[in-house]
Structure formats: structure tokens, C-alpha cells
Amino acid sequence: MKETMRKWKIFGAWNLEKEVNWLVEMAREGWILESVGLFNYTFKKAEPCEMCYQLDFSTHKIKDQEEYHSIYAEAGWGLIGKMGGWNYFGKPKKEGETQTIYTDKQSLIEMFKRIISFLVIINGPTVYFLVIMHSSFTMAMPAAINIIILSLFVLVEFGIAYAIVRLLIHIRKLKAEALQ
Amino acid sequence: MPAEQPLTESTYLILATLTTPKHGYAIMKEVEDLTGGTVQLGPGTLYGVLKSMVKKELIIEQSSSDPRRRMYVITDKGVEVMKRETTRLEMLVIIGKKSLGREEI
Incomplete structure (x- = not known):
């Protein structure tokens, strides 16, 4: 086995x-x-x-x-x-062969930019969902559940914003390295 | 991106191989051969550059190509961009050679 x-x-x-x-x-x-x-x-x-x-x-x-x-x-x-x-x-691993799939900084930077675009795109529906949930459930749901849902979305939003900031910092670092 | 932006080394070399139609792996091999093995393109870089050049219409995909091995070829716009970049690089090389002390180079 x-x-x-x-x-x-x-x-x-x-x-x-x-x-x-x-x-x-x-x-x-x-x-x-x-x-x-x-x-x-x-x-x-x-x-x-x-x-x-x-x-x-x-x-x-x-x-x-x-x-x-x-x-x-x-x-x-x-x-x-x-x-x-x-x-x-x-x-x-083999000697003499490239060990990375990105062999220049510019294309690696493009990959990180794709991640940011992806995060921005999935953020759209998240915000939309939050607004719908909030407006339709405010009346019907107990306040406690409403607060839980809201906090959850605030957390997700915070997470996405944090990731984007970290990625932007990373891209800046890569750009600085590319100039050396 | 403005047209005057210098091409990256990878972009320039890939474009240079596409004066005759080629698929991804053939481009990688040719760049390696042309540069005597000093430039090895990773598949991530190659794929990214190909897609971005198609978007900018510097190359086009040949319609009849096999989906696993799509063939690409340079466009008129691509030739223009390459000519401009070659002139720019030539100027840099001339300046560099002069600066380094002429005759011996």
C-alpha cells in the first residue's frame, strides 16, 4: 500500500x-x-x-x-x-534547465496583475450580494443574524482589500528588482 | 500601453522568430538556438507574451491550427513595431560601442 x-x-x-x-x-x-x-x-x-x-x-x-x-x-x-x-x-530538477516558468520579471508581474483583476472581479458580486442581503433581510431577520451577515461581508471585503494591497506591494518590489 | 514602450527581451525574441509561422514549443526551441542557449524562455513567460501580443495585434493565430499546437505569425503591425525597436536597439549599440572605446569592439 x-x-x-x-x-x-x-x-x-x-x-x-x-x-x-x-x-x-x-x-x-x-x-x-x-x-x-x-x-x-x-x-x-x-x-x-x-x-x-x-x-x-x-x-x-x-x-x-x-x-x-x-x-x-x-x-x-x-x-x-x-x-x-x-x-x-x-x-x-535537471541541471541546465530553467527551473522557473516565468523567466522575466515583466511576465511574472503580469501574473500578479491577473490575480488582482480576479480579486476585483469577484469583489463585484460580493458587494452586490451584500447590498441585496442587507436590504431584503433587514425587515425579516432578527437583528443578530443581520449583524452576523454584515460582519461576515465586512471580513471578506477586508480580506480582499488586504490581499490587493499585499499584491501591489509585491509588484512594486518586482518592478524595483527588474530595474536593477 | 503606448506604442513607443520598449519591448522586453522575451517579446522581441519571440516576435523575431514569428516571421515564419510557429507553435509555442517551436518558438521556445528557436529562441534557445538563436541565443546559443543563453535565453531559455519559461512556458509561463512564453504563453503570457503570446496572448498579450495577440491582443495588441502584433501577431495572429493561424485559423487552421491544431488546438494543442496553435501556430502564430507576425502581422504588418508586428513588423512595424519590430523595425522601430530594432532601430532603437541599433542606436543603443552604436552609443555603447563608442563609449567603450571603439576600435577593439
């Missing part, structure tokens, strides 16, 4: 490098990423090895999926799984 382990984990996109390094460390300890679920990873026990992992945030259309995956596959990157807009890729 093959030994597997599931780990629950969340990460901020601005800490992407840390997340990737953690996956590499897991492989060094003999835990190879096998699949990706919502906020969890499944690892398979194997011989410790040197792996490269990369995450790409992509909002490509379904019709573009085949091409997207085939470009990665031909470059040696196997798709391990998907979570939200994230695509997890991995390959055994």
Missing part, C-alpha cells in the same frame, strides 16, 4: 516563493506532491528527491486549455493539479 499524507494549508499569493520552496523541501523529505484540493495537498511517500515546483495563476478560457497545458508539457512541466485559478506544475 502506498503511503500518502494530506496537509491543509493556505497561502497568500505574495508569498508564492515560500510556498514553492516548502513543496521542494517536502520532496527532499520524500513527500512528493500528488494532488491539489481546496486548501489541501496530498503527498505520496517516495525516495527523497530534487523536484522543481511552480504555480501559475491563469484565467485562460476553456478553449485555450489544451494549448496552455501542451506548452507547459512540452517544456517538461507536468500538471499536478488545480486550485481556484492556480495551476500546480512540477518536474524533476
